[in-house]
Amino acid sequence: METPSLTCCLVVGDDARDLHGCLASLASLGDLLAGTVVVGMGAPERVLEFARRAGATVHSRADDGDLAGARNEAAGMAETEWVFLLEGDDRVSADPALLAKLLDPQPGEVVRPEALQIEVVGGETPTREVRLYRTAAAHFLGGVRPRLLSRESGHTLRTLNPGGDVVRVTAAYAGDPAGERIRLLRRESRATRIVDVLDSTGSGGDELVSALIERARARRALGDGNGALADLNRARTLPCGDRYRDTAREELAGLLVEYRHFDGARTLIGQLREAGADPGYSDWLEAQVHAAEGQAQDALRIVDRLRDGGLLTRADGGVVAPPEILNETMILAARVHDYEKAFECCLELVSRHGQARRYGRLLLKLWGRRSPEGLAAELDRAGAPVESVAAALRQLPEPGPAAAAALESRKPALTTVAASL
Numbered sequence: 001m002e003t004p005s006l007t008c009c010l011v012v013g014d015d016a017r018d019l020h021g022c023l024a025s026l027a028s029l030g031d032l033l034a035g036t037v038v039v040g041m042g043a044p045e046r047v048l049e050f051a052r053r054a055g056a057t058v059h060s061r062a063d064d065g066d067l068a069g070a071r072n073e074a075a076g077m078a079e080t081e082w083v084f085l086l087e088g089d090d091r092v093s094a095d096p097a098l099l100a101k102l103l104d105p106q107p108g109e110v111v112r113p114e115a116l117q118i119e120v121v122g123g124e125t126p127t128r129e130v131r132l133y134r135t136a137a138a139h140f141l142g143g144v145r146p147r148l149l150s151r152e153s154g155h156t157l158r159t160l161n162p163g164g165d166v167v168r169v170t171a172a173y174a175g176d177p178a179g180e181r182i183r184l185l186r187r188e189s190r191a192t193r194i195v196d197v198l199d200s201t202g203s204g205g206d207e208l209v210s211a212l213i214e215r216a217r218a219r220r221a222l223g224d225g226n227g228a229l230a231d232l233n234r235a236r237t238l239p240c241g242d243r244y245r246d247t248a249r250e251e252l253a254g255l256l257v258e259y260r261h262f263d264g265a266r267t268l269i270g271q272l273r274e275a276g277a278d279p280g281y282s283d284w285l286e287a288q289v290h291a292a293e294g295q296a297q298d299a300l301r302i303v304d305r306l307r308d309g310g311l312l313t314r315a316d317g318g319v320v321a322p323p324e325i326l327n328e329t330m331i332l333a334a335r336v337h338d339y340e341k342a343f344e345c346c347l348e349l350v351s352r353h354g355q356a357r358r359y360g361r362l363l364l365k366l367w368g369r370r371s372p373e374g375l376a377a378e379l380d381r382a383g384a385p386v387e388s389v390a391a392a393l394r395q396l397p398e399p400g401p402a403a404a405a406a407l408e409s410r411k412p413a414l415t416t417v418a419a420s421l
Contacts, residue, residue, distance in 0.1 A: 068146035163354025376406035
């Protein structure tokens with residue numbers, strides 16, 4: 001039996017719609033799960049009582065907007081080395097055996113990972129967020145907009161990016177526009193309360209800028225571009241730390257691209273470069289400008305170069321992970337009719353990033369009329385996990401099942417070769 005290795009930590013408020021579903025999904029972690037901690041931040045007593053009955057350790061605190069403090073409080077109540085940060089509407093799916101190999105020390109391991117970037121499905125495009133981390137190595141800062149940072153000054157957390165077949169988080173509101181709108185409205189309301197309090201007391205600095213950025217993100221998602229623009233313009237001009245100002249610039253640049261104000265976006269990207277922000281992420285923003293202007297070839301040259309550069313880090317500590325870069329490269333390659341490059345990206349997404357169910361149909365389309373056996377050979381060379389990829393292909397129309405059979409037929413030969421070594 002595996003030794004329990006992690007504690008799930010949740011901060012829940014009055015917007016937790018289905019805590020029961022979240023806690024029930026933790027069963028997928030198997031024996032890795034040592035316990036669950038729930039910190040209520042303005043949560044109704046009925047929600048906290050349910051968590052207690054479900055076996056969680058529960059603590060309540062005032063909704064003061066300090067989400068970073070609440071997360072640290074939850075992590076501090078854990079008795080394990082690793083914590084898994086969740087929200088009240090999340091659903092977890094995991095392969096405990098594969099996940100354990102990433103969390104537990106390996107023989108001869110020189111450098112241990114300190115955090116895992118987990119695939120989070122909640123909108124049209126999955127994102128990557130640090131949800132699993134070692135509490136001895138990292139903690140949250142940033143109040144209303146928490147950022148996970150190393151406890152060691154100047155040190156960048158060592159992260160791994162497991163595939164969705166290892167562990168995945170799915171938001172309960174995924175595919176539920178009405179539920180997502182309610183969640184966003186509550187986020188906007190919470191951020192507004194904090195902005196109003198800070199303005200009334202004459203407080204400013206990082207905390208006010210964080211609240212303005214949080215409100216801008218909620219407003220942008222709600223379709224209130226003018227409100228988001230006002231918040232971000234104000235945030236980037238207030239006295240604050242460089243990281244917060246650069247976050248406001250990055251958010252504003254993305255918003256200006258969306259609304260086709262390309263000159264303003266380029267000005268902000270130039271300011272980010274001058275300020276020493278991550279050059280890879282600045283390049284990513286520049287590629288978004290080119291793509292929105294219809295200059296797909298110029299955008300492709302940039303993102304294709306970024307494919308081999310690893311993670312692109314935003315000012316707030318978030319990242320653009322390799323799967324997102326590959327997806328953008330694939331789309332741009334298809335736009336300029338470079339279908340071989342598009343296939344190459346799709347193959348990597350399926351083979352190395354656990355995206356067979358999402359991209360399997362597109363992989364078949366890009367492969368075209370070539371033989372299923374040839375596709376199986378390409379998947380084999382790319383190191384695709386046979387069982388999961390074959391299962392995904394088998395659910396698709398032909399030549400999906402034929403490619404699945406051809407891929408599975410290669411497995412015995414590989415096993416025989418491995419046994420002879």
